[in-house]
Amino acid sequence: MGLSLFDLDGTLIDSEQGIVNSIEYALAKLDVESPSRASLRDWIGPPLRAMFPQVLGNDPATIERAVACYRERFNDIGWREHTVYPGIGEVIHALATRGDRLAVVTTKADLYAERIVRGLPFGDRFERVYAAAPASHDSEKAAMIAQALRDFETNAGDAVMVGDRRFDIDGARANGVRAIGAGWGFGSREELRNAGADAIAETVEELGSMLLRKAPAED
Numbered sequence: 001m002g003l004s005l006f007d008l009d010g011t012l013i014d015s016e017q018g019i020v021n022s023i024e025y026a027l028a029k030l031d032v033e034s035p036s037r038a039s040l041r042d043w044i045g046p047p048l049r050a051m052f053p054q055v056l057g058n059d060p061a062t063i064e065r066a067v068a069c070y071r072e073r074f075n076d077i078g079w080r081e082h083t084v085y086p087g088i089g090e091v092i093h094a095l096a097t098r099g100d101r102l103a104v105v106t107t108k109a110d111l112y113a114e115r116i117v118r119g120l121p122f123g124d125r126f127e128r129v130y131a132a133a134p135a136s137h138d139s140e141k142a143a144m145i146a147q148a149l150r151d152f153e154t155n156a157g158d159a160v161m162v163g164d165r166r167f168d169i170d171g172a173r174a175n176g177v178r179a180i181g182a183g184w185g186f187g188s189r190e191e192l193r194n195a196g197a198d199a200i201a202e203t204v205e206e207l208g209s210m211l212l213r214k215a216p217a218e219d
Contacts, residue, residue: 003154004095004211005145005177007163008106008113009044010185012088012120018074018081019044026069032056044186045165047107047132071111079112085184087204089122094212096125101152103128105144107167110134127152141171149175162207169195180210 009015020040027034032055034040043051052066096102104126106113113131117123128151130144145161148154161172164185172179173196181192181200192200201207 002100003148003152003159004100004102005105005148005159005161005172006092006102006126007161007165007168007182007185008104008108008116010164010187011085011162011168011182012092012104013082013084013116015082016041016044016186018078021081022070022074022078023048025073026052026066027055029069030056030062030066041186045107045167071109074112079116082116084120085204087208089120091204091208091211092122092125094208098212101154102126103130103148103152105130105141105148105161105163105168105171107132107141141167142174145171145175145177149177160211162201162211164192166191166195169197180207182207 006012009019020037020043023040023043024034035055048067048070049063052063056062056066092102102125104113104117106129108116108131110129110131111134114129117126117129128148130148132140149156149159156176160178160180161168162180162182163169163172164182165187169179169181169192179195179197181187181189181197183189183192183200183202184204189200199210201210
């Protein structure tokens with residue numbers, strides 16, 4: 001038993017369609033050509049304010065207009081444009097049944113994160129959803145994981161963070177929490193290894209085996 005923390009995009013759900021469609025919508029509203037859809041996959045995970053400057057420059061007013069346009073579409077339809085990764089619900093249910101406490105830690109704005117998580121078939125298994133403030137410029141993962149440890153009164157050694165991008169791994173390592181990379185998500189294996197993941201689960205089934213593995217019996 002312990003505290004299991006999960007990223008949202010690229011870990012619990014494949015949210016590429018909603019996020020990429022909304023980025024393209026925002027750039028079109030600003031009459032700016034969008035990068036390729038393949039390139040926009042790299043935008044999934046980091047805060048939008050860290051990614052829009054790649055194509056819009058560093059003008060704060062323009063960046064805020066782009067974020068507002070993104071949220072216009074995402075709030076209307078984008079938040080529903082996702083699919084649950086096959087098998088992840090079974091892993092979540094198994095952890096909860098074992099007695100683990102569960103929470104989501106995501107860089108998605110708190111405007112949407114709670115709504116999305118509570119709409120998942122297994123959303124009620126998560127006691128808390130930690131999400132970024134609407135005006136955030138960075139991932140906040142380290143701070144959110146630290147807050148989760150305090151809220152659940154859990155030692156770092158009794159917690160694990162599962163995520164698909166380096167921000168998840170960085171946040172876990174900053175708090176001394178075990179970090180498992182989700183190899184089916186949006187980050188590359190190289191990204192997860194370079195960030196210092198303690199392990200990388202290539203599939204959801206492998207993640208289940210890692211998290212649910214019984215400790216060896218003591219002599």
